[in-house]
Amino acid sequence: xxxxxxxxxxxxxxxxxxxxxxxxxxxxxxxxxxxxxxxxxxxxxxxxxxxxxxxxxxxxxxxxxxxxxxxxxxxxxxxxxxxxxxxxxxxxxxxxxxxxxxxxxxxxxxxxxxxxxxxxxxxxxxxxxxxxxxxxxxxxxxxxxxxxxxxxxxxxxxxxxxxxxxxxxxxxxxxxxxxxxxxxxxxxxxxxxxxxxxxxxxxxxxxxxxxxxxxxxxxxxxxxxxxxxxxxxxxxxxxxxxxxxxxxxxxxxxxxxxxxxxxxxxxxxxxxxxx
Amino acid sequence: xxxxxxxxxxxxxxxxxxxxxxxxxxxxxxxxxxxxxxxxxxxxxxxxxxxxxxxxxxxxxxxxxxxxxxxxxxxxxxxxxxxxxxxxxxxxxxxxxxxxxxxxxxxxxxxxxxxxxxxxxxxxxxxxxxxxxxxxxxxxxxxxxxxxxxxxxxxxxxxxxxxxxxxxxxxxxxxxxxxxxxxxxxxxxxxxxxxxxxxxxxxxxxxxxxxxxxxxxxxxxxxxxxxxxxxxxxxxxxxxxxxxxxxxxxxxxxxxxxxxxxxxxxxxxxxxxxxxxxxxxxxxxxxxxxxxxxxxxxxxxxxxxxxxxxxxxx
Numbered sequence: 001x002x003x004x005x006x007x008x009x010x011x012x013x014x015x016x017x018x019x020x021x022x023x024x025x026x027x028x029x030x031x032x033x034x035x036x037x038x039x040x041x042x043x044x045x046x047x048x049x050x051x052x053x054x055x056x057x058x059x060x061x062x063x064x065x066x067x068x069x070x071x072x073x074x075x076x077x078x079x080x081x082x083x084x085x086x087x088x089x090x091x092x093x094x095x096x097x098x099x100x101x102x103x104x105x106x107x108x109x110x111x112x113x114x115x116x117x118x119x120x121x122x123x124x125x126x127x128x129x130x131x132x133x134x135x136x137x138x139x140x141x142x143x144x145x146x147x148x149x150x151x152x153x154x155x156x157x158x159x160x161x162x163x164x165x166x167x168x169x170x171x172x173x174x175x176x177x178x179x180x181x182x183x184x185x186x187x188x189x190x191x192x193x194x195x196x197x198x199x200x201x202x203x204x205x206x207x208x209x210x211x212x213x214x215x216x217x218x219x220x221x222x223x224x225x226x227x228x229x230x231x232x233x234x235x236x237x238x239x240x241x242x243x244x245x246x247x248x249x250x251x252x253x254x255x256x257x258x259x260x261x262x263x264x265x266x267x268x269x270x271x272x273x274x275x
Numbered sequence: 276x277x278x279x280x281x282x283x284x285x286x287x288x289x290x291x292x293x294x295x296x297x298x299x300x301x302x303x304x305x306x307x308x309x310x311x312x313x314x315x316x317x318x319x320x321x322x323x324x325x326x327x328x329x330x331x332x333x334x335x336x337x338x339x340x341x342x343x344x345x346x347x348x349x350x351x352x353x354x355x356x357x358x359x360x361x362x363x364x365x366x367x368x369x370x371x372x373x374x375x376x377x378x379x380x381x382x383x384x385x386x387x388x389x390x391x392x393x394x395x396x397x398x399x400x401x402x403x404x405x406x407x408x409x410x411x412x413x414x415x416x417x418x419x420x421x422x423x424x425x426x427x428x429x430x431x432x433x434x435x436x437x438x439x440x441x442x443x444x445x446x447x448x449x450x451x452x453x454x455x456x457x458x459x460x461x462x463x464x465x466x467x468x469x470x471x472x473x474x475x476x477x478x479x480x481x482x483x484x485x486x487x488x489x490x491x492x493x494x495x496x497x498x499x500x501x502x503x504x505x506x507x508x509x510x511x512x513x514x515x516x517x518x519x520x521x522x523x524x525x526x527x528x529x530x531x532x533x534x535x536x537x538x539x540x541x542x543x544x545x546x547x548x549x550x551x552x553x554x555x556x557x558x559x560x561x562x563x564x565x566x567x568x569x570x571x572x573x574x575x576x577x578x579x580x581x582x583x584x585x586x587x588x589x
Binding site: 026118 | 333334355379380383428
């Protein structure tokens with residue numbers, strides 16, 4: 001018998017990832033396929049109701065919004081302004097719901113993760129699979145909403161092809177953030193704090209519904225720190241067939257949020273499971 | 276004999292602490308090929324924590340684990356590829372039917388779909404669930420769920436099974452079917468590590484037993500040998516009005532002298548003896564008492580070693 005002495009694992013150690021995330025992702029995909037239609041309807045109905053109510057209802061009062069672009073100030077129809085922001089919000093919400101409620105059900109209620117980890121699959125790979133799965137579901141939801149927007153003739157910008165992968169990154173970023181709160185949750189009630197204190201302010205302060213420039217200076221400063229702000233700054237110009245300014249900076253913010261919170265989520269989840 | 280062979284699995288001086296509380300304290304054991312090792316102990320004795328350490332799910336604070344020629348935790352994934360696990364709580368996927376549960380679980384081992392699909396009919400047959408292949412866990416009885424969990428643990432054709440209280444909560448029919456299936460696996464040459472609260476289960480299945488209490492190993496050996504080592508061969512249980520007097524009153528000292536040991540639990544008096552006949556004859560004069568004469572069993576051993584007090588979480 002060799003004498004490898006066991007040392008307790010450091011929860012902050014770098015992620016140890018392998019291809020074993022794939023069968024876990026595939027498991028979620030299989031379950032979702034069984035429940036796909038009701039889940040698609042639920043995911044897509046709400047964002048479209050927002051769009052119709054605010055875009056056409058409020059849009060009739062607002063008319064156009066003036067937006068600064070590299071080519072000068074442009075008057076943008078409110079429905080287009082809103083659609084380009086709310087698609088980012090939809091990416092955020094879809095990823096958040098999946099990485100909070102659904103992941104928590106699998107982790108805590110059904111003990112699916114425990115079962116998986118009795119097989120040769122590491123917790124790190126399970127968390128990665130959940131993160132990518134929530135990102136995938138978010139991208140699916142966003143894709144269907146984009147198709148509806150195209151059908152309604154809200155935009156025909158060819159740069160939507162670029163917006164699509166950007167929205168995929170937005171979903172990934174928010175699924176990483178949500179997994180942090182998943183790791184800390186004792187029950188479903190905990191998530192209402194996250195929605196009230198994080199998601200709702202993000203919705204209203206990131207320039208989804210109105211130009212951020214109208215916010216008071218201190219709030220604007222706070223708004224600059226929010227990942228959804230950067231998502232909107234990237235996606236909105238693409239809806240207008242323009243290239244975003246400071247694209248590299250906005251992308252970097254999203255990527256840093258994603259990597260930082262994934263690491264944090266993993267450390268907290270490791271602590272949770274190291275009972 | 277298994278004892279002479281190289282162990283499949285070896286744990287040495289395992290220690291696990293939670294804060295000030297040492298829940299596993301220097302536990303060592305080995306599992307040999309074809310052997311069924313039983314781990315028994317009261318609630319909170321450290322059984323489940325020991326299994327969790329063996330699976331690399333909890334890092335020990337001390338000790339070593341070596342299995343199939345590999346080391347935990349460095350080769351945890353390679354070791355787990357050869358293990359089959361049935362946890363205390365079922366972790367079956369409620370959204371999949373029985374066959375899908377097996378398929379999805381087999382993929383976690385990196386097995387190809389074709390390989391798993393070829394195994395599914397035999398696994399369902401083994402679990403007596405062929406007729407339930409398309410039923411979801413929610414439609415299964417408790418015994419069926421446990422057998423599906425067992426079938427799922429066999430999907431990778433493991434060399435060693437780790438079963439944490441596999442029959443807790445099952446009715447006698449379901450338990451007997453589970454025992455029979457486990458016997459078949461042992462005959463096929465699989466090895467088993469089993470925790471249980473049922474002494475008849477331990478006696479029936481286990482070639483060797485480990486008794487844990489307060490995180491320590493307090494006894495180890497073959498069930499019959501352990502009983503012979505720690506207990507007198509016969510037990511006479513006495514109930515009824517005045518039974519307690521036999522154990523306590525001065526005037527009954529000669530009767531007590533006929534037994535090697537006398538124990539009281541609630542309203543029952545236990546006489547342990549190597550020669551039951553003189554004791555039974557003396558007890559026969561107390562007509563108001565009921566007596567039960569039986570051989571000493573594992574339950575007596577368990578209670579002798581771990582005491583009769585109810586544990587905090589018991």
